[in-house]
Amino acid sequence: MEWMKLQGPYSGPLLEFLSENRTNYDAFIFFTYLYCTTFFGLPLVGDRALLVPAAHDELPIYLSIFEGLFHAPRMILYNTEEEQQFVTSKFHTGAIPSDIIGTGIDVPEGIDPSAFEQKYGVRNFIIYVGRIDESKGCKELFDYFIRYKSETDSPIKLVLMGKAVMDVPENPDIVPLGFVSDQDKYGGILASELLVMPSPFESLSIVLLEAWHCTRPVLANGNCAVLKGQCSRSNAGLWYRNYDEFKECLDLLLRHKELRDLMGKQGKKFVEANYNWEIVEKKYLQSIGKFIASRR
Incomplete structure (x- = not known):
């Protein structure tokens, strides 16, 4: 008490x-x-x-x-x-x-991915949006992403948006931006290849809805039943439960733009039908x- x-x-x-x-x-x-x-x-x-x-x-x-x-x-x-x-x-x-x-969800007018890319000088990236915290699965995400980069020749980067309450690895392929405006947040999501959501604890992930509104697919922590359920119902996200699944899902999504586009469209339709x-x-x-x- x-x-x-x-x-x-x-x-x-x-x-x-x-x-x-x-x-x-x-x-x-x-x-x-x-x-x-x-x-x-x-x-x-x-x-x-x-x-x-x-x-x-x-x-x-x-x-x-x-x-x-x-x-x-x-x-x-x-x-x-x-x-x-x-x-x-x-x-x-x-x-x-x-x-x-x-x-x-509340979405600003005039989302401009090219303005985001010019402002922050970053292209070809996946994005994480939220508090950068070990309890949000960020340490595991960093470990998985760094290992993925070491095992592949992918040029992909990881962009982070949000307050860091843990140490972020000093790595040229991990780009922490800290707090950003809503305009930049949505611009960054729209400029990304996909959104990654590593949190094991959610009751509803609003950032998944925001990504789908921007027609971007999601790669989520499948050990969280809520994230897995949102991805399954929307047909707009894949999920992983370990590193091997993370690697295979990320490879699949990055290799196939048509798959990303299709999943993104399904996500937007899902949000419009259920979460406006x-x-x-x-x-x-x-x-x-x-x-x-x-x-x-």
């Missing part, structure tokens, strides 16, 4: 407001299971609460303090089928009504409507 308070953000006035106004609202929606706002706030209004847990197989979720939390809401809204399966298996929440919704804001908003309104109707 002390760890949870330190995890934050802890807001006494927020909890007081929830207690005093619990009957003034038809529904309260709590996002992510992991933080104080949900952990202390949801039980105060449990009979009117919907939870969007953003849960995945990570160490904190095995703390005993969360056992009761997942039984407190009256409806759970999941990001993916795999998240629903994990939570239902872990907490035995099958009797709680639930829906699978996801989220939308209009569709996501409609799903939320339907779920909230069902929830309120059931309470009444």
Whole structure:
């Protein structure tokens, strides 16, 4: 419990407001299971609460303090089928009504891959977008990529976008750019051959959706059920579980532009059909409507 308070953000006035106004609202929606706002706030209004847990197989979720939390809401809204399966298996929440919704993405106008290439002076690359962290699978990615380069004559480079909280190898073929603007992020994705996603822990990978919006295929960590599921449903990504599979999949994608183009088109179609804001908003309104109707 002390760890949870330190995890934050802890807001006494927020909890007081929830207690005093619990009957003034038809529904309260709590996002992510992991933080104080949900952990202390949801039980105060449990009979009117919907939870969007953003849960995945990570160490904190095995703390005993969360056992009761997942039984407190009256409806759970999941990001993916795999998240629903994990939570239902872990907490035995099958009797709680639930829906699978996801989220939308915001894309800037005028994405220009040539402007990105000119600005950063890099071409012929695969790209990683996100926090550069060992827990995100980045150490394994670096090891795999450096080994791949040593075993092949491929000129491909690895471009990194995001804050580094671990050491990045000093290697001429690994290009860390740090934080970039949304314009540069999308320009970089569109300029890349493909996006690589090595994280073992996800409830929904937004960067996969961003890559597919840009018609770029994905190479993902197949040890993450969520990433594997997203790639399978979209027909827009391959996945690896070890170095040999990483090498073969990367070789296949880099050798066959027509395959990359086809997978990218399938990815964009998948995102447009499931993850634009209009569709996501409609799903939320339907779920909230069902929830309120059931309470009444």
